[in-house]
Amino acid sequence: MSFVSVRNVWQRYGDRSILERVSVTAEEGEFVSIVGASGCGKSTFLRMLLAEERPYKGEISIEGGATAVEPNRERGVVFQKYSVFPHLTVRDNLMAAEGFQTRFGRLRGAARKEAAARADQMLTRIGLSHVAQQFPASLSGGMQQRLAIGQALTAKPRILLLDEPFGALDPGTRLQMHDFLMELRDETNMTVFMVTHDLEEAFKLGDRVLVFDKPRWDPQDPNVIGATITYDFDARHGGMPHQDILDHFPSLAAG
Ligand SMILES: Nc1ncnc2c1ncn2[C@@H]1O[C@H](COP(=O)(O)OP(=O)(O)OP(=O)(O)O)[C@@H](O)[C@H]1O
Ligand SMILES: [Mg+2]
Structure with missing residues (x-):
């Protein structure tokens, strides 16, 4: 099969x-x-x-x-047009992707801590730790697309x-x-x-x-x-x- x-x-x-x-x-x-x-x-x-x-x-x-x-x-997806949230920082973009996996779209307590740790790991993985607190508009196209891929990969x-x-x-x-x-x-x-x-x-x-x-x-x-x-x-x-x-x-x- x-x-x-x-x-x-x-x-x-x-x-x-x-x-x-x-x-x-x-x-x-x-x-x-x-x-x-x-x-x-x-x-x-x-x-x-x-x-x-x-x-x-x-x-x-x-x-x-x-x-x-x-x-x-x-199934994760990445489109040509950057699908990141412009009003969220790079790190919060990854946190948001985590949030979508919970029923109410919001993380609390221990779950939030774990999600934050995973977001930080992903930031390292996609090479964006140094711009974690910046907004997508300040990133290059390649960086924005790495962020979009990072978002798609958050759900493994x-x-x-x-x-x-x-x-x-x-x-x-x-x-x-x-x-x-x-x-x-x-x-x-x-x-x-x-x-x-x-x-x-x-x-x-x-x-x-x-x-x-x-x-x-x-x-x-x-x-x-x-x-x-x-x-x-x-x-x-x-x-x-x-x-x-x-x-x-x-x-x-x-x-
Ligand atoms: N929801 C929809 N309703 C009606 N027609 C649609 C819809 N989605 C796509 N189409 C039409 O279906 C055809 C195929 O579209 P699709 O976007 O899959 O092509 P594509 O191969 O991805 O093209 P491109 O290389 O330009 O991205 C197009 O003619 C498009 O206009
Ligand atoms: Mg197409």
């Missing part, structure tokens, strides 16, 4: 088919990169993995469980969903974030699904690279047919496949 199992998943909005016949499995600890043209349904796929929305058809199960009906602690999710997490960062910061992410992954054995528009990043970080694309076009109405996984590259050897291979996937270049 696979850790994550997506079976014949379809999604549609109104009369538009976004995804169809999406089937894929992933093992625990695997890093799955996702690429594909803009608008082909990559974020939609992540939202379904997060259980933020339900598939129109099909099943998504974690360790053989039923399709989840709402997000839970097993077994699955981390990353939607173009480094898209807004400069190339140097991006490389630093790659190292950071690989370290985290080695430590935690998390299963990661990461959407990116950067092919090199997809192959560098991923064990696999999934390509989302429309399998065919209906010239009368492009909305009739949804996208699916048209290719599942083995990327464990690291680098990008030879250009000859990539030439067979024009949607990659467009992405």
